[in-house]
Amino acid sequence: MAQETEEPQVKSNNETSSSSPSPPPPPLPPRRKASGEASLQVGGQLQAKPTTAVSSIDISTLSFPDGTRGTFPTPSVGSAPSPINSGYGTPTRDSSGDNLTDSMSVMSFAPTIRAPGDLASLVAGDFNRKSRAWNLLRSQSETVQPFEAIEFGDSGELAGFEREFDDIPENMTDDVRLSMWQSKMKHYLILSSAGKPIYSRHGDLSLINSSMGVIQTIISFYEGAKDPLMGFTAGKARFVVLTAGPLYFVAISKLGESDAQLRGQLEALYMQILSTLTLPTLKNIFVHRPSTDLRKPLEGTETLLSSLADSFTKGSPSAILGALECLKLRKSQRHAINNIFLKTRTERLLYGLIVAGGKLVSVIRPRKHSLHPSDLQLIFNMLFESGSIKSGGGESWIPICLPAFNNSGYLYMYVSFFDDDNDKSQTSTNPSATPTTSTSTPTIPEEGIPPPQQPSPRANKPPPPPESPQEIALILISPDRESFFPFSSLRTSLYNALTKSTHLSLIRSSLATPRPSISSILLGSNPPLISHFLYKSRPNVQFVMSSLYPLFTSPIARRKLMSQYQTLHAAMHAKHSHLKVIYSVGEDCASLGWVTPLFEFYCVAGPNVSRQAMTEAANKIVKWVGREEGRVFIIGGGVF
Amino acid sequence: MADSGAPKPSSSVKLVLLGEAAVGKSSLVLRFVNNDFQENKEPTIGAAFLTQKCNLPTRTIKFEIWDTAGQERFASLAPMYYRNAQAALVVYDLTKPASLIKAKHWVAELQRQASPGIVIALVGNKLDLTNDSAGGDGEGAGGGDGEDARKVTTEEAKSYAEEEGLLFFETSAKTGYNVTEVFTAIANAIPETSLKTARGPGASSAAARTEEQRVNLNGPRDPNAKEGCAC
Numbered sequence: 001m002a003q004e005t006e007e008p009q010v011k012s013n014n015e016t017s018s019s020s021p022s023p024p025p026p027p028l029p030p031r032r033k034a035s036g037e038a039s040l041q042v043g044g045q046l047q048a049k050p051t052t053a054v055s056s057i058d059i060s061t062l063s064f065p066d067g068t069r070g071t072f073p074t075p076s077v078g079s080a081p082s083p084i085n086s087g088y089g090t091p092t093r094d095s096s097g098d099n100l101t102d103s104m105s106v107m108s109f110a111p112t113i114r115a116p117g118d119l120a121s122l123v124a125g126d127f128n129r130k131s132r133a134w135n136l137l138r139s140q141s142e143t144v145q146p147f148e149a150i151e152f153g154d155s156g157e158l159a160g161f162e163r164e165f166d167d168i169p170e171n172m173t174d175d176v177r178l179s180m181w182q183s184k185m186k187h188y189l190i191l192s193s194a195g196k197p198i199y200s201r202h203g204d205l206s207l208i209n210s211s212m213g214v215i216q217t218i219i220s221f222y223e224g225a226k227d228p229l230m231g232f233t234a235g236k237a238r239f240v241v242l243t244a245g246p247l248y249f250v251a252i253s254k255l256g257e258s259d260a261q262l263r264g265q266l267e268a269l270y271m272q273i274l275s276t277l278t279l280p281t282l283k284n285i286f287v288h289r290p291s292t293d294l295r296k297p298l299e300g301t302e303t304l305l306s307s308l309a310d311s312f313t314k315g316s317p318s319a320i321l322g323a324l325e326c327l328k329l330r331k332s333q334r335h336a337i338n339n340i341f342l343k344t345r346t347e348r349l350l351y352g353l354i355v356a357g358g359k360l361v362s363v364i365r366p367r368k369h370s371l372h373p374s375d376l377q378l379i380f381n382m383l384f385e386s387g388s389i390k391s392g393g394g395e396s397w398i399p400i401c402l403p404a405f406n407n408s409g410y411l412y413m414y415v416s417f418f419d420d421d422n423d424k425s426q427t428s429t430n431p432s433a434t435p436t437t438s439t440s441t442p443t444i445p446e447e448g449i450p451p452p453q454q455p456s457p458r459a460n461k462p463p464p465p466p467e468s469p470q471e472i473a474l475i476l477i478s479p480d481r482e483s484f485f486p487f488s489s490l491r492t493s494l495y496n497a498l499t500k501s502t503h504l505s506l507i508r509s510s511l512a513t514p515r516p517s518i519s520s521i522l523l524g525s526n527p528p529l530i531s532h533f534l535y536k537s538r539p540n541v542q543f544v545m546s547s548l549y550p551l552f553t554s555p556i557a558r559r560k561l562m563s564q565y566q567t568l569h570a571a572m573h574a575k576h577s578h579l580k581v582i583y584s585v586g587e588d589c590a591s592l593g594w595v596t597p598l599f600e601f602y603c604v605a606g607p608n609v610s611r612q613a614m615t616e617a618a619n620k621i622v623k624w625v626g627r628e629e630g631r632v633f634i635i636g637g638g639v640f
Numbered sequence: 641m642a643d644s645g646a647p648k649p650s651s652s653v654k655l656v657l658l659g660e661a662a663v664g665k666s667s668l669v670l671r672f673v674n675n676d677f678q679e680n681k682e683p684t685i686g687a688a689f690l691t692q693k694c695n696l697p698t699r700t701i702k703f704e705i706w707d708t709a710g711q712e713r714f715a716s717l718a719p720m721y722y723r724n725a726q727a728a729l730v731v732y733d734l735t736k737p738a739s740l741i742k743a744k745h746w747v748a749e750l751q752r753q754a755s756p757g758i759v760i761a762l763v764g765n766k767l768d769l770t771n772d773s774a775g776g777d778g779e780g781a782g783g784g785d786g787e788d789a790r791k792v793t794t795e796e797a798k799s800y801a802e803e804e805g806l807l808f809f810e811t812s813a814k815t816g817y818n819v820t821e822v823f824t825a826i827a828n829a830i831p832e833t834s835l836k837t838a839r840g841p842g843a844s845s846a847a848a849r850t851e852e853q854r855v856n857l858n859g860p861r862d863p864n865a866k867e868g869c870a871c
Binding site: 276277296297299300301303304382386387388389391393394395396397398399400413481482484488 | 661670673674678681682683684685686687688689690691705707709711712713714717720
């Protein structure tokens with residue numbers, strides 16, 4: 001991009017530095033010493049460097065395709081940010097210098113040890129050019145992948161995350177169970193304002209009853225003081241409290257999520273409860289008897305709450321961005337599917353959706369009503385994350401409240417999965433004689449057994465596993481509870497039409513295709529420097545991301561990636577920050593966030609990838625999305 | 641559908657499953673329709689509609705099965721499913737006495753409100769958890785060796801079923817014991833005459849029952865305008 005060349009400035013820097021009366025040289029930073037040769041060669045210059053008021057940090061302005069501009073402090077001449085762990089021993093720097101204030105304008109997560117002064121000394125002059133060893137090292141440094149420590153068995157803070165979703169066994173002493181409960185990194189608790197426990201992600205209620213009591217006491221103390229408790233920190237855990245009507249929601253997270261994000265997750269759990277009960281019913285229950293045990297009316301939805309909670313804990317891009325993912329299809333194909341869908345539409349249809357593996361394929365809706373992502377999140381959770389519906393087979397007819405659409409009443413939702421080969425019309429013939437005897441082997445429930453995900457060496461890669469469940473579902477929503485049979489015949493005609501026009505097989509093959517890999521987008525740079533990206537189209541409220549394979553398939557790596565995105569997202573959306581671009585380097589990865597009125601873009605790369613390389617790649621990806629927009633997003637959809 | 645090859649008369653029978661939550665309604669259906677069983681099946685939400693054919697010597701019956709959710713909050717929707725039903729399976733868990741009480745309530749409601757000729761079968765499920773799992777044939781299903789989890793005696797349930805004129809079975813969806821027999825018995829018990837009039841899907845009558853619970857879509861889809869929007 002329009003990055004100004006730094007050559008002349010650097011030169012002048014060097015001149016100034018060499019000509020300036022040099023004060024007694026400060027001791028060399030320790031790392032430089034360790035790297036041998038290089039330090040020997042450049043030692044003299046290095047010392048002088050930070051003492052000059054003019055720094056080699058330059059601010060360059062990037063203007064992006066959509067017209068926005070962002071400023072970056074750029075290190076001079078192809079400098080690489082220091083490799084991992086290089087930054088300790090910050091040399092003395094003139095803290096009143098311009099460099100500091102300038103760089104402060106770009107919010108950075110770089111730990112203080114990587115402050116501008118340090119960078120200045122690192123990228124100083126031409127020592128990069130001189131040392132072959134350093135160049136050699138540097139050429140390797142970019143191949144360091146994000147979160148590589150995981151591979152060497154160092155999961156850091158996330159140690160034990162793979163056991164996060166295990167149940168706490170019942171046949172152990174309370175002490176053991178309690179310590180298992182405490183070792184979970186994420187808790188969600190729901191209780192009534194009277195203190196009755198309603199839901200806890202981990203542990204049965206006997207185990208956590210006392211904790212619930214404590215929580216209720218704390219919350220109601222602040223309520224009483226007319227100063228509602230929002231959240232607090234205890235040790236490594238962040239507690240966030242949401243009061244919604246007669247209910248208290250508490251999230252306890254050791255995963256470093258921001259308060260706003262945790263509150264959003266609690267909101268989603270509240271929405272799930274509303275979608276089961278509706279707001280008026282919920283209120284009524286507690287108006288008449290404040291001490292009601294809400295577990296009874298919510299019976300059977302614990303699995304929905306848990307699958308929703310777990311998707312947050314695993315890290316869901318959809319939840320982070322508040323957007324949906326679409327199945328990639330050619331524009332004309334999607335258009336044709338929309339038209340077939342519209343043609344088969346019946347009376348009393350409010351919304352019609354085709355969803356494949358959690359990704360939207362087609363939407364039809366009345367002009368006056370649009371679908372809210374948070375409502376779709378609830379539906380997708382019900383269909384694809386929890387097994388309640390898909391395990392049953394057949395067609396389902398479900399009363400559901402979509403709280404963002406209307407929280408006071410039920411809609412009726414028809415759900416049917418398009419099975420692979422045999423459709424529902426071909427009912428299998430009567431087993432009247434067969435089943436009774438052949439039952440010695442109760443079939444093991446097929447739960448799409450996830451491949452054992454050890455942090456396998458990246459050298460021998462297995463073929464990419466499917467990233468998400470592969471079912472294709474038809475969802476039809478009506479305000480009328482008598483619509484089931486019209487919808488059932490709609491399903492038959494839609495299925496026939498889609499099969500006949502081969503669109504169903506198109507959907508299937510697109511579903512079988514993994515998400516785009518970065519290397520397929522960034523042709524040329526090989527291997528790609530960026531490891532993963534997320535792109536949200538703000539007007540369409542949809543997102544596209546690159547394949548999680550191969551770096552982020554293990555739960556821990558995935559969680560780390562999502563945490564990184566959460567951090568970026570939180571920084572970009574903090575209340576009073578009006579950030580457009582954020583670049584952050586940490587010990588194990590570098591990341592970039594970029595927000596414009598049109599899109600939000602986030603990407604993660606290895607810790608040594610330079611800012612310049614990242615912004616270049618980011619621009620390429622954004623351009624790619626621009627080209628593919630009609631395929632990766634549903635624009636408009638079918639409106640009737 | 642029309643593929644039954646044989647010239648045997650074929651007819652549809654609407655059947656509804658009712659009973660307390662977690663007694664195994666969906667598992668019975670899954671066993672009957674797919675000859676499959678899932679451990680720790682997640683609760684049904686709303687209701688599921690499945691079909692399965694049953695070949696009798698003289699005719700073919702196509703069951704249209706409404707598998708309803710057992711949770712209390714769905715109870716108000718039940719009439720929609722048993723309306724016009726020709727058969728009902730009322731299921732209880734024979735290790736839970738309370739579920740039999742709930743089953744009796746369902747039977748009473750069906751006798752009061754469902755179509756007069758409805759064939760009702762009372763089914764005690766989870767026989768594999770008892771010692772007398774006759775059909776288990778030494779499978780020791782569930783591994784509950786020696787421990788008999790049965791809390792409802794066959795005699796108690798059977799005498800109640802006879803009083804009320806219900807078919808009665810004890811089944812295990814897990815082992816498959818007696819499952820098909822229930823459906824075959826129902827198919828046989830459906831009077832020939834009621835088979836002529838197959839199903840009447842949107843027979844609309846009780847539609848006004850929960851009008852107040854319905855979402856009011858302001859705008860073109862105002863429910864008052866009934867046929868309003870066909871744009």
